[in-house]
Amino acid sequence: MPRMTPDNPVLATNKKAFHDYQIVERFEAGIQLTGTEVKSCRDRAIQLNDGYIKILNGQMFLLNVHISVYGFGNRFNHEVRRQRRLLMHKKEILRIAQWLGTRGGTVVPLRFYLKQGLIKVEIAYAQGKSHGDQRETLRKRDSEEAMRRSMRNHRS
Numbered sequence: 001m002p003r004m005t006p007d008n009p010v011l012a013t014n015k016k017a018f019h020d021y022q023i024v025e026r027f028e029a030g031i032q033l034t035g036t037e038v039k040s041c042r043d044r045a046i047q048l049n050d051g052y053i054k055i056l057n058g059q060m061f062l063l064n065v066h067i068s069v070y071g072f073g074n075r076f077n078h079e080v081r082r083q084r085r086l087l088m089h090k091k092e093i094l095r096i097a098q099w100l101g102t103r104g105g106t107v108v109p110l111r112f113y114l115k116q117g118l119i120k121v122e123i124a125y126a127q128g129k130s131h132g133d134q135r136e137t138l139r140k141r142d143s144e145e146a147m148r149r150s151m152r153n154h155r156s
Contacts, residue, residue, distance in 0.1 A: 009114040012046035017108045019134060021126035024105065027096070029121045030087035031062065031112075036073040037084075041119050043070075046112055053086065053107040053123055055097045060086040062109060062121065086121065099125050 017023075033041065040046070045068035054061050062084045069077045096107060110122045129137070 011041055011044050011112040011114065011119070012048055013111045014048035014051065014109055016049050017110055017124070017126065019137070020129060021106070021108060021124075022129055023110075024125045024127060026110065026122055026124045027088065027092060028115075029060065029123055031119060031121050032085040032087060033067075033119060034078045036070040036076060037067050037078050038119060039070045039073070040067050040078075041112060042114075043068075045070075048109050048112070051109045053109065055093065055100065058090070058093065060088060060093055060096070060107075062086055065109060086123070096125060103127075 047066040051065035052063055054063055064081060065084070066081055067078070069080060099105065100107065105125055105127045107123055108126050110124050112119060112121055114120070
């Protein structure tokens, strides 16, 4: 895995979300973590594949995200798949809650990254794709790659 540098602050990416969902709008959120979770995140020991966000009592929670146990954490280590609170403005939470109530989409985490030394989560309101849409996306990506490859070979 590439090293974390100031020009590459991304800790983890949810590639499955881009395949399974049509991203409508993105948001940035802070996340409430324990000390050993922060250390594990900085080691890039995060899996976002099955993660989702739920709104309970006016607060947003990140569920089903796996942050591995920190190797040197001994008895103070965290629970691997615990419910983690996201930190956002009340207006943004209400706006997302309204979307979820009316349009029937979902909110998924897209990536964890560092911003000014703090761990942030990029979340997105997303609509599910059908199998036909997923195949169309793959077809389009393959054709663009083939076109780039042929242009590169043609220049040489």
